[in-house]
Amino acid sequence: MLMHNLHSILLSSQVMTGLIQVGVASLLVAIVVFLSYWGGVKLGKETAISMVRGFVQIVIVGIVLVIVMNTTIILGYVVLACMIVFAAILSKRRAQGLPNAMNISLTSIAVGSGITVLLMVLTRVIEPNISTMIPVGSMIIASSMRTNSLALNRFRAEIEAHTGQIEAGLALGAPPAMVVDRYVTSTVHASIIPAVDTLRSLGIVFIPGMASGMLLAGANPIYAAEYQFATIAMLFAASTLTGLIAGVMLRSTIFSPAEQLLLRPQAKVQA
């Protein structure tokens, strides 16, 4: 049954049309890459790798969706959990020297996106079926990942730029949490800028993919707008929660038990 489904989906006329669309889009990218060489900006290798990688990844996800669509909902949660782990691995690369980065990334993305997905499923904003949960859940996880990456990156930059003030505070006998408080606040603010901007520009600057898809599929435009708002609000909630958790965890991770700043630019350590 499953194999039959997969077979018929893979060989459907829609898939064939999609391949032509992929070909046309790739041709356009190839032209842009060619133009970039002309302008002296070499984008060829990186673009080609990213294109192939992105295409293979999304097709594999499509196939996985076909496979899991007709099975138990537990598998949907497993797929989302795997996505959270991958998101944490990708996000922690932004940490560059921050201690405990994997733990922070995993916790903040898992809790931020996990609680949001769970609440939305329980309140039926997301239908508790795999075909809704995975696409919407993945959007929420991706948004949390972006927030976490920004938080790690910004926090490291803030700490490295203010090593002097932080150590001056410690040298006055102040608790580490108080000394880094202002940098944690600015980190959380900076990390949720994309989520805030998305919420702010909704409908004016762009009509997000989900609403576009629903409109193209002939849904009631008002319902499409309402549903899109609910989705963007979820993304915002997940991002903010992720940013806050990352902030709280980062606050303590850069200090040793003896309240010494662990994250110092190497040049200063050797001075």
Added chain:
Amino acid sequence: MDSGASSQEQDIILETRHLTRVVDQGKTIVNDISLAVQRGETLALVGPSGAGKSSLLRLFNRLDEPSSGTVLLENVDYKTITPRDLRRRVGMVMQQAYLFPGTVTENITFGPRSRGEEVSSKRVDELLEHVHLGGYAQRDVSALSGGEAQRVSLARTLINNPQVLLLDEPTSALDETTRAGVEQLLNSVMHDQRLTNIIITHDMAQATRMANRVAVIEGGKLLRIGTVEEVLQNNAHA
């Protein structure tokens, strides 16, 4: 290595025992330093750039962790004292002022506020008078000159009533005119308050003006320690 203070052990306030710090790359930046600082004296740490003076000073208030050895504060191993209490008792003035954004008062009261203590405006005014910044209480620190900022940094440390004051080249980032004024202020504060002071300087003349004894640090090691005259004589013979 002679600690330079063996005859007056009863007056020792701070003592290092085989203090060593090795950084991640395996480089020893403080190498087996044992010295004793007497209560009320001013000890200057001198030596070329990169000798390990600042690294040693940062171990005194445990801003960095020694790889081996320890520090005794009034004969108590400092690892048994909470870092916050230790840093209140062993204050530090850094090379640059590193003030926090806000007013002069907010900076000066930072230490006590972090412990939940109230500070009266009278006390702030007294301290500001003491560092020759009377009337500056409500000024924003972004409007201060380098010398003024360093005075605020000194007042911010003094409000904690430290027993030992660590000074990491406190005048090196200042221009020549400001430097003389701040040095004069430091000299009066260090002696008025009967503080014990450890000051880093690469200027032997400044060490002569400010310190009772001098410790020469090179390559992370303590080469000599003694009165200014003894060290200068030793240098001449070396």
